[in-house]
Amino acid sequence: MPARGGNWSLVGEASDPIVADTQVVHELVDYYRSIADEIRTEADVLKRIGEGDESQFKGESADAVRKKSGEVAASLQKMSGRYDAIRDALTGYLPSLETALDESAAALREAEDASAAGSRAASMVDPSQGRAQDAPPLTADEQGAVDAKHRATEDARAGADAATAKLRRAVDTLNGAGRQAASTIRAAWDDGLHDTLGDKIKAFFSKLLKILVKIFTYIGIALAALAILIPGVGILTFMAAVAASVTLVANITLASMGEGSWLDVITSAVGLVLVGVGGALTKAVSTLKTAGLAKGFAGFQKTSLDKIRNLQDLRSAQITKALGARSASEYSAARTEVQDLSKQIATVKETFAAARTKNVLDGFKEKPNWWRPNRALWNEDKAKVLDVFGKDGKGWQWERLFSVDRQFEMTKMQKEMWSKYGVQIAASPTWHTWAAGGRVVTSWVNTFVYGQGIKPTGWGADQERVPGYKEVSGALTTP
Known part of the structure; x- marks a missing residue:
């Protein structure tokens, strides 16, 4: 139920002081009643197994768990009392809540009536207001009008105070009922059932693993998005593999603990x-x-060696030609060819050496x-x-x-x-x-x-x- 409308400032509140849905409370009562009944049913089955009832469970595995079944059944019986207590506490709280809702609504109505009465009183004629000092005394009728306005103003103020007091009583009574319900629930929890250190460690570890799963799931999503934006980056794949491994291990652990799927x-x-x-x-x-x-x-080596041999043969021919030159121009031309062929041989050798060193072949x-x-x-x-x-x-x-x-x-x-x-x-x-x-x-x-x-x-x-x-x-x- 949403907050109720109205001018709650008339009773000293900024807004509705009691926002509640009685239907939800009724549903909670039914819910905790059903939980308690279901727990008792399961406890009864486990108790019968522990007492040797083979109609429920038999075989070697049944024999192995009979003692434990009895212990769990006793714990479940105690636990059902907790939910009974919640049911009873809410059942007792419900009438107080309904009364508080009715009383607070009535208080608001009375405050609104008092406010309207005050407005009417303020509009009444008061012959004593603005009267000259040398004016004759008030007549009996004029004095009656003054007294009537005063009484109306006081009655309106008293009505407003009474409405505010009614709301305060309703809120205080409801708070008292809430404290009583909370006390009943807390007392029911003091039944000797406590989480062991192992249970607490398991709960902490389970919570930690669930957080890790969420974190690494979103890390994996971010890495997948980056891999689409910048495809082929190996370090992103490596990080995705780490994230996937952590998520898998965490999910396996959670599932084996009964905390995951x-x-x-x-x-x-x-x-x-x-x-x-x-x-x-x-x-x-x-x-x-x-x-x-x-x-x-x-x-590549064979091709390079063949190329080098061919170039060397050509260079040898040019050397022979230079040695047998008959003119300076013929010698110079042969010499230039020898130098050019030597450069080509060196280039082929360098290319071959670089390819072998860097393990790169044609890119x-x-x-x-x-x-x-x-x-x-x-x-x-x-x-x-x-x-x-x-x-x-x-x-x-x-x-x-x-x-x-x-x-x-x-x-x-x-x-x-x-x-x-x-x-x-x-x-x-x-x-x-x-x-x-x-x-x-x-x-x-x-x-x-x-x-x-x-x-x-x-x-x-x-x-x-x-x-x-x-x-x-x-x-x-x-x-």
Whole structure:
């Protein structure tokens, strides 16, 4: 029930001093009554099991839990008393609440009547007001009018004071009933049932794990969003793997403690498995690329050596020509050719040495993998960031977004190794490309569609998104 309207300042209040819905209290009484009854029913079943009733539960497992069943039944019987006490306290509080609501409403009405009476009294004629000092004495009728206005004013003031006092009594009586109800509830809780140190540690650990799950879930979402904005950055994938691992371990622990759902475990495991699949595909392409570069270097070496030999033969011919020159111009021309060929030989040798040292062949090189964060990976990631935001970068690349850039590069590398060096290398299979892209799309579905569209987060309005989730999660929650 919302706050009641009216000019509550007439009784000394800024707003309605008693805002309550008696229907809600009736529902709470029924709710706690049903909880107490259900607990007693369960306690009765456990008690019979503890006393040897095999109609409820039998077998070796039943024999093993009989003693514990009796202990739990006794605890449940005590616990039901707590909810009985809440029910009784609310039942006793309800008449006081209803009376307070009625009395406060009546007090407001009386204060409004008194205010109206005061207004009427103020408008009554008072012959004594503004009378000249030399005026003749008041007549009997004039004096009667003065007395009538005075009585009306006093009556209105007394009515206002009485209304305020009535409200105060109603509020004080209700507060007293509330204190009595609270005392009854607190007394019922003093029944010898207490959380053990282990229970308190478990509750603290459970709360901590739930906080960790929420934090790392949102970290994973932020990393996924960044990976879309700047695709291909390995350190983001590494951090996502760490976040997914922490979330999975926390969800497994919560489920095993009976504080979580195995559905959350399954979905967080899916997220980690998808990261693992991405790592496996990356490793497979990395292995192919390493082998391809090794074969490519063999072809590159042969091509380079052949080029050097050809250049050396040409240089030898020019040297011979210079030695046998018959004129200064012929000697000078041969000498110039020798110098030029020597530079070409040196360039080929430098190119070959640089390729071997840096393990780079025609721009193809084996990139560091994201699961091994190091300086090389960081330098590679900086280059990818500059590709997106740098002035001379390549811009946003969809093939990196879908994690198929390595597969595409392998296909390009296969063609160039054959066309330039006559070396046949294995390219990444077509299914690798589809698997890599499918993994990314599935990860988006798991992170955004499920994680942010279906699964409740427990934050604000996200407490419950899809009713079906609650049913499925409940079915997979450890009892």
